[in-house]
Amino acid sequence: MQKLTRIITFSATLALISGCSYVGVYKRDIPQGNLITQEMVEQLQLGMTEEQVMYVMGRPLLEAPFDSREWDYVFRLDKAYSDIETRRVTLTFDRQGQLTQINKEGDLSKDLPLDTETSLGPASEGTDPLDALPSDSTQTQPPESERAPAPRP
Template identity: 35%
Template sequence: MRPLFRQTLLFLLPLLAACSNLSEVKVTNYLHPYRIDINQGNYLTQDMVAQLKPGQSKEQVRFILGSPLIVDSFHGGDRWDYLYRLERGTGDVQTRRLVVFFADGKLSRVGGDVAAGSAADLAAPAAATAKVINIDGAPAAAK
């Protein structure tokens, strides 16, 4: 039993020593783990912004857009900030910002990078604006 152990040990030691020179090769260079998409904040659509009209109350705006992420308490709560951040697993980051201003408890103006949808977009049925994506590459059949 002893000679077999020694022969195996003498065979494996040079192999293990050779593996110590592979310090520059890293497994993370070849493996790419799955990273999830991270959504933070209030997701706002053009349809939601298009429903806002000057003179609406704070309750109506909160019903349409949801609770604001930031309420400016220094100016009596007359400014609401809606922020949205999407960080994709690939590293791409998308941010959106919408600021709603009130005067005397009524909506006075809206600013930010989320534009309201046009009247034609809002009047079109949802089925007409839906997109069909084929995975197999064949052309989509029109409905």
């Protein structure tokens, strides 16, 4: 009987430790789609060409499959410990490629809490990936006697 009690206690403890955790899981904000800001949308004017719109907003995330005159810019921010924020701008062009309609969804006036300064993401082409690493200011140069001699030309 004592052995059975130990087995049950051990099994219950193991189940609690493995399946139930009181320590929270680390989450991070996940931005997806085209970044849309109020400043970008304010630059849009009816009558702009597709090239001008693309210069201001970038390439659209979605083009209507049956009618390429409608462009959708969608941004979704899945905040780690709160709700999901969605922004959408739909632009419609006429047959001559002129902007005729701007539809906005979501609150564009709020600043987005994107932390782009400290994240180590994909490097731009032509940059050294080691330059993106944070530098340690405590490092010192080795003494002159330990330095390798400079190559002779």
